[in-house]
Amino acid sequence: MTPILLEVCTGTYEAALAAHRAGAQRIELCQALGDGGLTPSLGLLRAVLRLPIPRKHVLIRPRPGDFLYTPAEQQIMADDIRTACREGADGIVVGALTADGQVDMAAMRLFIEAAGTVPVTFHRAFDMCADHAAALDALIALGVARVLTSGGCATALEGADAIAALVRRAAGRIVIMPGCGVNAANAADIIRQTGAGEIHASASALHPSAMTYRHDGVSMGHAGADEYAVSETDEEKVRQIMAALDSIGAQ
Numbered sequence: 001m002t003p004i005l006l007e008v009c010t011g012t013y014e015a016a017l018a019a020h021r022a023g024a025q026r027i028e029l030c031q032a033l034g035d036g037g038l039t040p041s042l043g044l045l046r047a048v049l050r051l052p053i054p055r056k057h058v059l060i061r062p063r064p065g066d067f068l069y070t071p072a073e074q075q076i077m078a079d080d081i082r083t084a085c086r087e088g089a090d091g092i093v094v095g096a097l098t099a100d101g102q103v104d105m106a107a108m109r110l111f112i113e114a115a116g117t118v119p120v121t122f123h124r125a126f127d128m129c130a131d132h133a134a135a136l137d138a139l140i141a142l143g144v145a146r147v148l149t150s151g152g153c154a155t156a157l158e159g160a161d162a163i164a165a166l167v168r169r170a171a172g173r174i175v176i177m178p179g180c181g182v183n184a185a186n187a188a189d190i191i192r193q194t195g196a197g198e199i200h201a202s203a204s205a206l207h208p209s210a211m212t213y214r215h216d217g218v219s220m221g222h223a224g225a226d227e228y229a230v231s232e233t234d235e236e237k238v239r240q241i242m243a244a245l246d247s248i249g250a251q
Contacts, residue, residue: 004191004245005198007057007177008238009037015233016048019203022238028093030059033202033231037061037123039080042087049088057091057121058084060111067097067104067125074107081114091145092118095125102130103138112142119145124180127152132162136169146175148200155181160193167195184240188248201241205234 007026008019011033019027029048030037037059040048049056060080062073069077074096081092092115096107103122112120122139126149129135139147149166151159156178167176178190179200187199209228220227 002197004196004248006187006238006242006245007179007198007200008233009033009179009200009202010048010233011037012230012232013044013047015204016051016053018233018235019238020051020053022203022235023242024053024238026055026057026090027053028057028059028200030061030093032064033204035064038064039077042083045084045087045089055090056088057093058089059123060084060092060094061123067095067128068099069096069104069107074110078110078114081111085115085118089118091121093121093123093148095123097125097128100130101128103135103142105138105142108139108142108144112144121146121148121177123148124150132166133169136166136174140170140173144174146177146198148177148179150178150180156190156194156199157181157186160190163190163194163196182241184237184244187241187244191245191248199245201238203233203237203241204231205237206231207234 005025007028008024009028010016010019011031016027029040031040032038038061060077062076094111096104098104122144126135126147132152150156151162153159163178170176176196177198177200178194178196182199182201206229211228214228
């Protein structure tokens with residue numbers, strides 16, 4: 001059996017290193033995971049793309065919220081895509097929708113053109129589409145390489161039946177990659193139930209700050225947020241997911 005590819009979503013330099021040390025075959029680089037992931041800074045992009053990680057994909061998303069982008073935002077995204085590709089990204093992760101929940105074909109053509117020969121993944125904006133079958137057909141027509149999806153559900157495990165239907169509809173024309181809520185306890189089940197050959201996880205845990213002085217009662221962002229801990233990829237969690245996926249081939 002062909003090994004299952006694990007993609008790990010990483011939001012910091014240390015997270016990318018952790019995913020690499022644990023054996024993840026691919027990373028998706030972004031920032032602000034608490035907001036669903038945003039375009040990484042140029043400094044982070046350059047630092048991570050220099051790491052000896054086999055495949056490095058870069059998320060392009062200019063802000064939190066919906067995936068309905070203004071013409072100005074689309075141009076910013078296209079510029080970020082060109083920058084990531086020039087810096088050596090192996091893949092681009094992006095998505096855009098129209099106001100009525102369809103794939104924004106014009107925006108996606110702009111992004112695909114900006115990526116050139118670098119493959120494009122359509123991210124979980126797919127789960128917000130009004131018609132998943134029609135959206136998949138549109139992405140195949142555009143030449144998108146893969147779709148990241150939870151099957152339109154809160155987690156990939158809950159959406160496993162829907163993801164399996166997408167895998168069948170794709171028929172090898174586009175990669176369907178389950179993601180959201182993936183962990184060592186359910187990764188193998190998701191693969192078995194969906195028939196997917198790739199899977200996406202953040203494998204994150206709270207890592208405490210090394211600060212000894214702490215000024216409590218002040219938040220830099222969300223009210224009540226813990227400023228002395230960061231949620232990022234945990235090396236041991238990645239290893240555990242890898243082991244669970246390896247067990248499929250051993251059976």
